Amino acid sequence: MLDSHVHEWLNLLIRWIHFIVGIAWIGASFYFNWLENNLDRKRPPRDPIAGDLWAVHGGGFYHLNKFATGPEQLPEELHWFKWEAYTTWLTGMMLLILVYYFNARIYMIDPSVRDLSAVEAMLISLGTIAGSWFVYDGICRSALSRRPRILVGVVFLYLVLLAYVLSAVFSGRAAYIHVGAVIGTLMVGNVFFVIIPAQKEMVRALVENRSPDPSIGAKGLLRSLHNNYLTLPVLFAMISVHFPSTYGSSANWLILILISVAGVMARHYFNIRKAIRSAWWFLVAAFCILLGAMWLAYPKSVGHQQQAVSSIEAMAIIASRCSGCHAGNPSFAGLSSPPGGLILETVEHIESHADSIYQNSVLTHTMPPGNLTGITDAERQALAAWYQSHRDSQ
Ligand code: HEC
Structure with a gap:
C-alpha cells in the first residue's frame, strides 16, 4: 500500500495534469468546431479555399483558410491534435486506479446496492470500460453506419442501459464516474482508432498525389460528430462527484441521463445556431430537461423524530x-x-x-x-x- 501522504500528492499531481490536458483537448475541439461554424464560405467557383475567417486575439490578427480538399503540397510543418486526447485518457485511468481502485471500499462499493469485493469491483470497472468500446465500435461498423440517426439512437440506448446497470452495481458516485470514464474512452478511442488514421490517410494521399479513400474520411467525420456531442455529458460526469443530490438520489441513473441529454441539446444549439434561427428552442428544451432532473432529484420528505435533538x-x-x-x-x-x-x-x-x-x-x-x-x-x-x-x- 502507498503511504497515504504520497497517495494524496500523486492524486494532486495526476489530477492537475488530467485537468490541464483535458482543457487543451476539449478546448481545441471546441475551437475547431467554432471555426467550422463560422467560416465565410462565399467563394468564387473552383477556389481551392472552402472558407476563411478573420479573428483577433492576444494582440494580433489571424487569417485562417480551410481547404476544400487539401493544399497542393504537404506543408513542411503540419500540426496534429492528438496527444491532448491520449494524455487525458491515460491520466484519467491513473486517477481511476489511484482514487477508486485503491480505496474501493470507500468510493466504489455500497453494500446496500451490492456487496462486492474490491477485486470484483475492479474487474467490473475494467470490463465495462473495455467492453463498452467494443460494443460502440461494433455498432458504428455495422450496417447501421449507413443510418447515422438510428445509430445514434442505439448508442444512446446502450448508454442508458449502462447507467442503469452501473447504478445497480456500484455506489452512486462510482456509477457516475464510470459512465464518464466509458464516454471518455469512446471519445479517445474514436481519436486513436478512427479519426487520426483517417487524417493519416488524407496526408498519405496528398503525398502520393491521389485522392484519399472517401469512406475512411466519412468514418472519421461521423466519429468526430459523436465526440462533439459527447463532450458536455462527459464533463458533467467528471464534476458530478461534487453533487451528492444527483448521484445519491434513488433515481440517480435517470438524473444522469437527463442531464446528459440536456448537455447534448445545448451542444446542438451551438452547432446549428448560425444556420437555423429557431435554434434557441434547443436551449429552452435543455433548460426544461434540467428542471425535470432537478425535480426528480428533489429529496423525498424525510421523517424525523418529534423529540428535539441537541x-x-x-x-x-x-x-x-x-x-x-x-x-x-x-x-x-x-x-x-x-x-x-x-x-x-x-x-x-x-x-x-x-x-x-x-x-x-x-x-x-x-x-x-x-x-x-x-x-x-x-x-x-x-x-x-x-x-x-x-x-x-x-
Ligand atoms: C470512511 C470514511 C468516511 C466516513 C466514516 C464519513 N465520510 Fe464523509 N467523506 C468521506 C469521503 C472519502 C468524502 C469525499 C471527499 C471527496 O469528494 O473527495 C467525504 C465527503 C463528505 C462531505 C462532502 C465534503 C465536501 O467535499 O463538500 C460531507 C458533508 C461528509 N462527507 C459528511 C459526512 C458525515 C456527516 C459523516 C457521518 C455520518 C461522514 N461524512 C462519514 C469519507 C467519510
Missing part, C-alpha cells in the same frame, strides 16, 4: 459515525487528511456544516460511504431532528 447529542452520533474520517488527523486507514477538507470534531464544526451534513447523511445516504461505520436509520432521523431544530433556531 447539538451535543448530534455530536455524539457524528463522533462515532463520521469523525474517524472527518478529523484533523483521521484514524481511518488510508486517509492522511480529512476527506473534502471537512473536519467534524466539535459542536462548532457540526453547526457550521449543518447543511452539508444534512444533505449527505440524511437527504441522501452518500455518507458514511457504503455505510462503512454502520450508521442506523434512527441515528439519521435524530440528525434530521437536530438539523430542523438547529435551523429553526437560526
Whole structure:
C-alpha cells in the first residue's frame, strides 16, 4: 500500500495534469468546431479555399483558410491534435486506479446496492470500460453506419442501459464516474482508432498525389460528430462527484441521463445556431430537461423524530459515525487528511456544516460511504431532528 501522504500528492499531481490536458483537448475541439461554424464560405467557383475567417486575439490578427480538399503540397510543418486526447485518457485511468481502485471500499462499493469485493469491483470497472468500446465500435461498423440517426439512437440506448446497470452495481458516485470514464474512452478511442488514421490517410494521399479513400474520411467525420456531442455529458460526469443530490438520489441513473441529454441539446444549439434561427428552442428544451432532473432529484420528505435533538447529542452520533474520517488527523486507514477538507470534531464544526451534513447523511445516504461505520436509520432521523431544530433556531 502507498503511504497515504504520497497517495494524496500523486492524486494532486495526476489530477492537475488530467485537468490541464483535458482543457487543451476539449478546448481545441471546441475551437475547431467554432471555426467550422463560422467560416465565410462565399467563394468564387473552383477556389481551392472552402472558407476563411478573420479573428483577433492576444494582440494580433489571424487569417485562417480551410481547404476544400487539401493544399497542393504537404506543408513542411503540419500540426496534429492528438496527444491532448491520449494524455487525458491515460491520466484519467491513473486517477481511476489511484482514487477508486485503491480505496474501493470507500468510493466504489455500497453494500446496500451490492456487496462486492474490491477485486470484483475492479474487474467490473475494467470490463465495462473495455467492453463498452467494443460494443460502440461494433455498432458504428455495422450496417447501421449507413443510418447515422438510428445509430445514434442505439448508442444512446446502450448508454442508458449502462447507467442503469452501473447504478445497480456500484455506489452512486462510482456509477457516475464510470459512465464518464466509458464516454471518455469512446471519445479517445474514436481519436486513436478512427479519426487520426483517417487524417493519416488524407496526408498519405496528398503525398502520393491521389485522392484519399472517401469512406475512411466519412468514418472519421461521423466519429468526430459523436465526440462533439459527447463532450458536455462527459464533463458533467467528471464534476458530478461534487453533487451528492444527483448521484445519491434513488433515481440517480435517470438524473444522469437527463442531464446528459440536456448537455447534448445545448451542444446542438451551438452547432446549428448560425444556420437555423429557431435554434434557441434547443436551449429552452435543455433548460426544461434540467428542471425535470432537478425535480426528480428533489429529496423525498424525510421523517424525523418529534423529540428535539441537541447539538451535543448530534455530536455524539457524528463522533462515532463520521469523525474517524472527518478529523484533523483521521484514524481511518488510508486517509492522511480529512476527506473534502471537512473536519467534524466539535459542536462548532457540526453547526457550521449543518447543511452539508444534512444533505449527505440524511437527504441522501452518500455518507458514511457504503455505510462503512454502520450508521442506523434512527441515528439519521435524530440528525434530521437536530438539523430542523438547529435551523429553526437560526
Ligand atoms: C470512511 C470514511 C468516511 C466516513 C466514516 C464519513 N465520510 Fe464523509 N467523506 C468521506 C469521503 C472519502 C468524502 C469525499 C471527499 C471527496 O469528494 O473527495 C467525504 C465527503 C463528505 C462531505 C462532502 C465534503 C465536501 O467535499 O463538500 C460531507 C458533508 C461528509 N462527507 C459528511 C459526512 C458525515 C456527516 C459523516 C457521518 C455520518 C461522514 N461524512 C462519514 C469519507 C467519510
